[in-house]
Amino acid sequence: MRWKLWAAAAGLASAAAVLAIAEVIAVFAGASTSPLFAVGSLVIDLAPPGVKDLVIQLFGTGDKAALLTLLGVIVAVLAALAGLLEWRRTPFGVALLVLVSGVAVLAVTTRSGAGALSGLPTVVGMIAGALLLRMLAQRLRAWQTAATRTPATAAPARVAATPAPTTPAPARVAAPAPTTPAAPSLTPAGPAQPAAGAGRVDRRRFLVATGVTAVAAVFAGVIARSMNAAASAVTAAREAITLPTAATPAPAAPAGAELGIDGLASYITPNADFYRIDTALQVPSVDASTWSLKITGMVEQEIELSWNDLVALPLEEHPVTLACVSNEVGGDLIGNALWLGYPIRELLARAKPLAGADMVLSRSIDGFTAGTPLEVLQDPDRVGILAVGMNGEPLPVEHGFPVRVVVAGLYGYVSATKWVTELELTTFDESEGYWTPRGWSALGPVKTESRIDVPRVGASVAAGSTPIAGVAWAQHTGIQKVEVKVDDGPWADARLADTAGIDTWVQWVYDWDATPGDHTVSVRATDRSGYTQTPDEASPAPDGASGWHTRTLSVS
Numbered sequence: 426m427r428w429k430l431w432a433a434a435a436g437l438a439s440a441a442a443v444l445a446i447a448e449v450i451a452v453f454a455g456a457s458t459s460p461l462f463a464v465g466s467l468v469i470d471l472a473p474p475g476v477k478d479l480v481i482q483l484f485g486t487g488d489k490a491a492l493l494t495l496l497g498v499i500v501a502v503l504a505a506l507a508g509l510l511e512w513r514r515t516p517f518g519v520a521l522l523v524l525v526s527g528v529a530v531l532a533v534t535t536r537s538g539a540g541a542l543s544g545l546p547t548v549v550g551m552i553a554g555a556l557l558l559r560m561l562a563q564r565l566r567a568w569q570t571a572a573t574r575t576p577a578t579a580a581p582a583r584v585a586a587t588p589a590p591t592t593p594a595p596a597r598v599a600a601p602a603p604t605t606p607a608a609p610s611l612t613p614a615g616p617a618q619p620a621a622g623a624g625r626v627d628r629r630r631f632l633v634a635t636g637v638t639a640v641a642a643v644f645a646g647v648i649a650r651s652m653n654a655a656a657s658a659v660t661a662a663r664e665a666i667t668l669p670t671a672a673t674p675a676p677a678a679p680a681g682a683e684l685g686i687d688g689l690a691s692y693i694t695p696n697a698d699f700y701r702i703d704t705a706l707q708v709p710s711v712d713a714s715t716w717s718l719k720i721t722g723m724v725e726q727e728i729e730l731s732w733n734d735l736v737a738l739p740l741e742e743h744p745v746t747l748a749c750v751s752n753e754v755g756g757d758l759i760g761n762a763l764w765l766g767y768p769i770r771e772l773l774a775r776a777k778p779l780a781g782a783d784m785v786l787s788r789s790i791d792g793f794t795a796g797t798p799l800e801v802l803q804d805p806d807r808v809g810i811l812a813v814g815m816n817g818e819p820l821p822v823e824h825g826f827p828v829r830v831v832v833a834g835l836y837g838y839v840s841a842t843k844w845v846t847e848l849e850l851t852t853f854d855e856s857e858g859y860w861t862p863r864g865w866s867a868l869g870p871v872k873t874e875s876r877i878d879v880p881r882v883g884a885s886v887a888a889g890s891t892p893i894a895g896v897a898w899a900q901h902t903g904i905q906k907v908e909v910k911v912d913d914g915p916w917a918d919a920r921l922a923d924t925a926g927i928d929t930w931v932q933w934v935y936d937w938d939a940t941p942g943d944h945t946v947s948v949r950a951t952d953r954s955g956y957t958q959t960p961d962e963a964s965p966a967p968d969g970a971s972g973w974h975t976r977t978l979s980v981s
């Protein structure tokens with residue numbers, strides 16, 4: 426009986442490990458990849474209506490808790506059974522564990538919105554759990570074999586009732602007094618105190634492995650689960666939000682903003698395709714209903730603003746292209762979105778910055794900070810907002826839900842703080858943003874740049890009329906002209922699409938008459954201040970890449 430209980434315990438510990446490992450990986454892969462609730466949802470979806478009604482009738486609003494409890498009991502029974510099976514009839518226990526985990530993999534990967542990697546956490550958990558179960562069962566058998574080898578201890582379960590003196594073997598192999606074998610031990614012979622020392626070692630090997638597995642699984646599993654629960658709660662809260670409409674709508678993106686060329690970046694970047702850069706290992710879970718923003722530091726009047734305060738203000742809408750300072754020439758760490766928010770300028774006017782303040786240090790819930798020049802945020806002609814909406818939706822969680830900063834014309838690292846909770850008025854002498862002590866410039870105005878999108882790298886180009894097209898940007902300044910050069914030819918003007926304003930990128934196209942052979946095409950932009958992109962190549966650090974984007978094409 427005792428061995429059976431230990432075998433069941435090994436099964437339970439292994440199953441706990443499967444769930445805990447899946448839960449921990451789901452912290453990074455996304456809370457929706459956690460198998461726990463996926464299985465629950467699958468059961469709810471598959472349950473016949475009659476059963477659903479019955480459960481609701483019996484448990485009322487506690488129906489979900491009842492379901493989860495029932496599922497928990499079933500999983501625990503199956504886990505114990507897997508332990509018993511693996512101990513008695515290896516590898517059937519592992520097979521059972523894989524089977525049950527397989528159902529969970531099926532549940533996660535068939536949920537609506539499941540991605541290609543949704544099953545990964547459960548699969549990794551399953552493999553680790555199977556290996557653990559095998560190992561624990563092996564150790565249990567080793568212990569059992571050692572314990573039952575000596576006839577005197579043939580019935581380990583009853584050892585406690587057996588007078589210890591009948592087993593005169595030293596309790597401790599390393600005991601320094603082997604000459605006095607009968608030395609009365611004060612510690613009663615433990616239940617698993619076989620004649621041979623090896624039995625004790627085997628016993629310890631099993632108990633430690635099982636104990637460590639169980640404790641680690643419960644500990645890590647509970648922490649990971651609560652993180653995943655918070656993330657799911659925020660996702661649900663976000664989906665429930667309806668944003669107010671803008672008091673000042675954006676200039677509509679003109680029909681002519683989109684050249685309609687295959688392979689060219691679309692004028693507005695869909696949220697799902699928008700590049701994401703941050704230092705957050707796990708996306709912070711901030712609920713709008715508990716969010717608040719403080720304006721602190723060198724101000725006459727500290728201000729605190731809740732989500733309801735913020736969305737009650739007359740919001741503005743602005744199309745702004747956001748770029749990362751780490752974007753290489755030709756890179757894709759840039760995107761254009763329609764942002765809904767409230768001008769920071771207005772809030773600063775309420776807080777009344779003290780003389781001498783020249784930096785607004787925006788601080789995120791995750792500790793990230795960005796140092797933005799105060800005068801930029803006070804400039805009445807500059808878009809600088811606390812954004813709550815992105816392309817008509819609440820900010821996606823990974824893009825800063827519920828509130829982030831967006832400032833036109835500055836790289837993200839010095840302006841675009843996501844999950845923002847504080848604006849501290851300070852000075853560039855006193856303070857620095859997150860990236861400045863890490864080798865990046867304190868100031869980060871966006872550099873005027875242009876990029877070739879088509880023909881794509883490696884595309885086969887046929888001789889004849891071929892569009893060369895891409896995007897160019899100089900946020901807050903605007904693009905004046907884009908030119909293309911083929912081989913050693915002259916710079917030729919590209920045709921510019923329309924834009925909603927100077928804060929966004931612009932599509933451009935050059936109608937090229939491609940001739941057979943290898944060619945090199947380059948692009949350069951001139952902004953409305955009259956500056957033409959330098960050919961001098963600079964890498965992103967410390968203040969943004971520069972140089973002409975060039976692509977080699979072979980035409981046949």
Ligand SMILES: Nc1nc2c(c(=O)[nH]1)N[C@H]1C(S)=C(S)[C@@H](COP(=O)(O)O)O[C@H]1N2
Binds near residue numbers: 838842843
């Ligand atoms: N909280 C927080 N905000 C942040 C960052 C960060 O690491 N943490 N990275 C910044 C950088 S470097 C960039 S380029 C932009 C990217 O914003 P996105 O991920 O929405 O594209 O966010 C900025 N805001």
Ligand SMILES: [Mo]
Binds near residue numbers: 702749751837
């Ligand atoms: Mo960035």
